Amino acid sequence: MNWSKLNRALHRDIGYLCCGLTLIYAISGVAVNHVDSWNPSYRLTRITSNIGSLTQLPRQEHVPLILERVGEARTLKNVFPSAPEELTLFVEGNTIKVDLVTGETVQDRYVPRRFLYELNFLHLNHPKKLWTWCADIYAVGLAVLALTGLFVLRGRLGLVGRGGVLTAIGAAIPLFFLWLYL
Amino acid sequence: MRVLCLAVMLFAVSLVNASAGVEGSYGHGVTLPEVTPVSAIFDAPQNYVGKRVLIEGMIVDVCTSRGCWIFISGDRPYEKIRVKVTDGEIVFPVAAQGHLAQVEGIVQELRRSKQDVINWKRHLAEERGEEFDPSTVTGPEVTYRLRGLGAVIR
Known part of the structure; x- marks a missing residue:
């Protein structure tokens, strides 16, 4: 297996593994972002x-x-x-x-709130113990997913072309808000 | 594939059936061996301001929006002390009301001008969806609270 195939396989399989947890963190993330307007749990x-x-x-x-x-x-x-x-x-x-x-x-x-309570329970790390490790491993998985994602495509659509522009925009968004609010 | 589907389904079911229990350790938990009575803090606050203490009592109120503060009942009738935690670092669930808890934190003194007291009480009333009459505030206030670092709810 060459480097490119290994990268794609890693990206695909970690993507599958992270899918459930990403949905949990995404849904709960939106819910807890708006605590000023409602109680998310x-x-x-x-x-x-x-x-x-x-x-x-x-x-x-x-x-x-x-x-x-x-x-x-x-x-x-x-x-x-x-x-x-x-x-x-x-x-x-x-x-x-x-x-x-x-x-x-x-x-x-x-x-x-049915379902949201449980999602927030996990997102806010109320269980602690083993869940903390699980969430840490997931965070590392996300980092690997992001890095391997950069190299899935090569050429015009890859990092040296369109992919590079999109990556730069994605990186600029938090930098812009740091400049705006910090 | 069947095993994977089964695992996903079991996870989903376990989420839906997860206990709504609030008992457990929050933040850094508790480390101090000795409990300081809330009455002792109120009687001689200057002996405790800036110090780390462990208190215990009933959780008689919880911030319903962020879970960022609770009130712990004292050892004397009608007495209670506010415990404020950093937003998001510890989130006390609404269902913690009525549970017994031990809370560890730093005693803080808050000096508020009359206007600050009005703003603060207005904010609290808004959080609760209650009406607030600024004329009930007669002057500046000094209050004592705990900057909560950890808790164990039973």
Whole structure:
């Protein structure tokens, strides 16, 4: 096998191997780029209501009564008295803040975005451990893919012709933004 | 080829079924052996400003847009301290609310002018989709927070 064939074979096979991970990083990359406009991992909903004053009732009855009045049956994780007359209940998928005097209740419900949650989980390296190595190997794979890609074609369409111009444009884009913003 | 297809399918299924668990180590994790009570930081902040401490408590609030800060409850009623992390370096999931956590970081003192306090509180209100009344700010504020370096959520 000559050098050119080896280069093409490497480019092809690493390309196949990197395809899945590239899609994960690409989709999640766009999603997390826009965190100012949305939460890329969770769908958030706020519900306000009034469940009536609870001050006349004994404190131990507050939590079950709040859960009943807002119709929340999911597992209660914890309770935090956030102020003398305010209680915050943490339920799986819901945070319920209640003004015990007025009964004003704010529920912040969250549901992981199906598929995007998992993609972001990997992209933001929450698993750590073995995944860190996997992501490092993938990054090296991308570098090899980029370098071998430069030499797939020869001649007019290759690095000395059209390919060279496109490579120069690609390299100029980040340089332009560094000049613009740095 | 069949084995490859099976592997891809298994990977896709495992992604869809991945646990939404939030427990685990974030950032550099925790290294200090001793926990500093949040009340001790608030009672004598000058003893801690610039120092690395480990605190523990319940995560009672999370930044819903970037996951770049959390509030940890203190050991006294109604007390809580903000932990700010570098955007993107650590991303706290919304579902971490209500979980117990140990957080390690550097205690910081923030001195804000009245206008800075207004801007800051307006920003927080916008993040939460809440209304903000600038007249509730009466003057400059000094606050203490942790520059979070690592955390373990249980």
